[in-house]
Amino acid sequence: MIEGSGYTKLRIKMILTTLGFSLIPLVILGFTIYRQFEAAHTSKIIQHLSHLTENKRRTIDLFLNERLSQLMAIAYTHKLEYFLEDGTLERVFTLMQARSKYYIDLGIIDQDGNHVIYTGPYQTIRTANYKDEEWFNQVLAKGFYISDVFLGRRNYPHFIIAVSRRDGNRNWILRATIDSDIFDSLVQSDQLGANGDAFLLNAENVLQSKPRFGAKLLGTMNLGAYSRFPGVRNETIKVDGKPYLFGLTWLENKNWLLAIRDDPAEELTPLTQTRYMVWFILAGGFLVIAGGTILTSNTILAQLMNSEREKASLNASLTQSSKMASLGKMAAGVAHEINNPLAIIKEQAGWMRDLLGEEDIKNSPNFKEFEDSITKIEFHVTRAKDVTHRLLGFARRMDPVHDDVNINEVITQTITFLQNEARYRVIEIDTNLQKDLPFVASDPAQLQQVFLNIIDNAIDAIGKNGNIHVATMAVHDPDEIIVTIKDSGPGIPKEKLDKIFDPFFTTKKVGEGTGLGLTISFSIVQKLGGRIRVESEEGQGATFIINLPLNKD
Amino acid sequence: MDINILIVDDEADFVETMTKRFRIRKIPVASAGSGVEALKLLGEQEFDVVILDVRMPGMDGMELLRQIRAKYPLTEVIMLTGHASLETGMQGMEMGAYDYVLKPADFDELLDKVRRAAERKALNAGTKAGN
Numbered sequence: 001m002i003e004g005s006g007y008t009k010l011r012i013k014m015i016l017t018t019l020g021f022s023l024i025p026l027v028i029l030g031f032t033i034y035r036q037f038e039a040a041h042t043s044k045i046i047q048h049l050s051h052l053t054e055n056k057r058r059t060i061d062l063f064l065n066e067r068l069s070q071l072m073a074i075a076y077t078h079k080l081e082y083f084l085e086d087g088t089l090e091r092v093f094t095l096m097q098a099r100s101k102y103y104i105d106l107g108i109i110d111q112d113g114n115h116v117i118y119t120g121p122y123q124t125i126r127t128a129n130y131k132d133e134e135w136f137n138q139v140l141a142k143g144f145y146i147s148d149v150f151l152g153r154r155n156y157p158h159f160i161i162a163v164s165r166r167d168g169n170r171n172w173i174l175r176a177t178i179d180s181d182i183f184d185s186l187v188q189s190d191q192l193g194a195n196g197d198a199f200l201l202n203a204e205n206v207l208q209s210k211p212r213f214g215a216k217l218l219g220t221m222n223l224g225a226y227s228r229f230p231g232v233r234n235e236t237i238k239v240d241g242k243p244y245l246f247g248l249t250w251l252e253n254k255n256w257l258l259a260i261r262d263d264p265a266e267e268l269t270p271l272t273q274t275r276y277m278v279w280f281i282l283a284g285g286f287l288v289i290a291g292g293t294i295l296t297s298n299t300i301l302a303q304l305m306n307s308e309r310e311k312a313s314l315n316a317s318l319t320q321s322s323k324m325a326s327l328g329k330m331a332a333g334v335a336h337e338i339n340n341p342l343a344i345i346k347e348q349a350g351w352m353r354d355l356l357g358e359e360d361i362k363n364s365p366n367f368k369e370f371e372d373s374i375t376k377i378e379f380h381v382t383r384a385k386d387v388t389h390r391l392l393g394f395a396r397r398m399d400p401v402h403d404d405v406n407i408n409e410v411i412t413q414t415i416t417f418l419q420n421e422a423r424y425r426v427i428e429i430d431t432n433l434q435k436d437l438p439f440v441a442s443d444p445a446q447l448q449q450v451f452l453n454i455i456d457n458a459i460d461a462i463g464k465n466g467n468i469h470v471a472t473m474a475v476h477d478p479d480e481i482i483v484t485i486k487d488s489g490p491g492i493p494k495e496k497l498d499k500i501f502d503p504f505f506t507t508k509k510v511g512e513g514t515g516l517g518l519t520i521s522f523s524i525v526q527k528l529g530g531r532i533r534v535e536s537e538e539g540q541g542a543t544f545i546i547n548l549p550l551n552k553d
Numbered sequence: 554m555d556i557n558i559l560i561v562d563d564e565a566d567f568v569e570t571m572t573k574r575f576r577i578r579k580i581p582v583a584s585a586g587s588g589v590e591a592l593k594l595l596g597e598q599e600f601d602v603v604i605l606d607v608r609m610p611g612m613d614g615m616e617l618l619r620q621i622r623a624k625y626p627l628t629e630v631i632m633l634t635g636h637a638s639l640e641t642g643m644q645g646m647e648m649g650a651y652d653y654v655l656k657p658a659d660f661d662e663l664l665d666k667v668r669r670a671a672e673r674k675a676l677n678a679g680t681k682a683g684n
Contacts, residue, residue, distance in 0.1 A: 339635030343657035347570040354577045
């Protein structure tokens with residue numbers, strides 16, 4: 001049998017191998033699918049962000065364009081005198097405001113930088129002069145101007161859009177102020193999700209619109225230095241130590257960078273969820289596989305151990321059987337080898353006896369001694385012979401035969417063997433054998449040996465003048481055959497009754513019996529699955545009762 | 554006594570002593586140490602009874618028995634065996650042996666059997682002669 005440690009090693013090897021082969025594909029699968037998902041998801045998000053950024057840019061560009069167009073339309077459809085009339089500007093402004101709430105004020109500035117007419121809430125600037133301002137020169141040169149957001153005189157974040165018109169030899173500027181707040185709401189929108197953000201930066205990273213999170217309007221947000229580039233770029237930028245995904249694009253009408261920051265939660269949540277799910281499934285899978293593996297391994301190993309145990313026990317009984325067989329053969333060989341020398345010794349002694357009869361030693365003083373010695377030699381040779389013959393009988397018993405035995409026939413045959421002896425001693429043997437006695441699956445030779453032994457004992461017990469009664473009958477439940485052998489001998493005293501089957505127990509004189517007969521008989525009957533017992537009372541003879549099972553499978 | 558006996562056994566001591574014991578009783582006896590030797594002697598003179606050992610090297614007792622019963626059917630055979638097996642005994646009887654005796658044998662018992670065997674031979678021979 002494999003020792004415990006051998007099994008442990010095997011168990012571990014089994015479990016590890018199975019786990020390895022099961023888990024590695026599982027892990028690879030989970031990992032690969034997760035990565036695939038991550039890539040697809042990320043690409044989708046980037047795509048979405050790009051579209052959003054592009055759309056927003058278009059919106060803002062459109063807005064700026066529209067405002068410019070509107071202002072230009074106003075400036076170029078009327079002469080300056082028209083606007084200088086009282087109330088005209090107000091009228092125009094109200095009209096403008098009716099559809100677009102973005103305008104804070106409107107004013108006209110002459111080529112000297114003076115506000116010639118103004119409508120709006122900040123009346124104080126009427127007296128302002130812009131001649132030295134950069135924008136003033138730019139708008140005269142380029143024809144239009146969009147400013148960055150600034151606080152200015154109004155102390156309120158705003159930016160201006162101005163168009164200039166050359167009227168003959170006169171230049172004048174129509175300038176409108178755009179409300180930053182309302183502009184901000186254009187930039188922001190619901191599309192950004194709960195945590196997304198959008199804002200505009202100028203080339204110096206100064207915020208031109210108010211972001212939802214983080215810095216304030218006109219604060220700086222350093223997203224890195226970007227020179228003007230076409231189209232939309234997606235960048236991951238760290239803000240406050242946290243990385244965010246940005247969509248960046250430059251406006252066409254103004255040198256502003258539109259930055260849309262993706263809602264990190266929206267981006268990450270599905271990925272995180274997926275990651276958890278993968279881990280969960282992996283863990284679950286691992287538990288199930290491990291459980292299954294251990295269960296299977298244990299089952300297999302238990303079977304293995306069982307088989308090994310069975311094999312070992314089969315081997316043991318095989319070894320035992322073959323030992324017994326060789327013992328039997330050896331016993332037979334020994335007995336046979338002893339019988340030959342015994343025979344020779346007997347003959348020698350007999351020869352010496354013969355010679356004693358012939359020679360004239362009869363008168364020698366030692367004659368008697370010679371004779372006695374020879375007698376003793378013969379006597380003990382006979383005693384040894386009895387043992388070897390019993391031993392040979394025992395040896396033969398090693399392999400029981402399974403034939404269909406007719407017990408009645410065996411008994412009848414046995415009695416014929418002993419008939420001469422019995423007749424010589426005037427002992428009558430009568431039988432009462434049940435007709436149609438069922439067959440017994442057993443060994444006829446061994447059964448015969450048993451009956452022979454018991455009836456022989458009965459004859460010896462009676463000595464002379466008596467009878468022996470042998471009967472057979474079949475009974476049910478349990479299905480067996482009962483053989484009774486009753487003699488009219490002296491019976492067996494109570495104290496000897498339970499010793500009667502003991503080996504070498506005999507009531508006969510030395511040399512007359514080996515004491516093995518009943519022992520062997522008992523052993524034979526037991527091996528055939530039956531029982532043998534004796535009932536006797538002193539002076540009442542003895543009855544031997546043998547129960548034999550039918551053994552019908 | 555007018556019985557002619559042949560003893561066949563490979564154990565020389567046994568054969569020698571048996572021979573002496575028969576002769577001191579004035580029974581003529583010849584001996585052979587093997588089956589081959591025995592058959593040779595049987596070819597030279599008539600024997601009433603053959604006593605043979607079942608286990609012998611070379612030609613074993615059963616084979617010898619068979620040949621004797623085939624060639625000299627009137628000669629009776631008594632088998633000796635140290636290896637008590639019911640099957641051998643029964644087999645021998647079936648093959649025509651007169652009787653079998655287990656070694657070590659009681660000489661008087663053996664003698665008795667020899668006498669009876671010789672009687673039967675005489676009876677058979679007489680009957681045959683009578684035919």
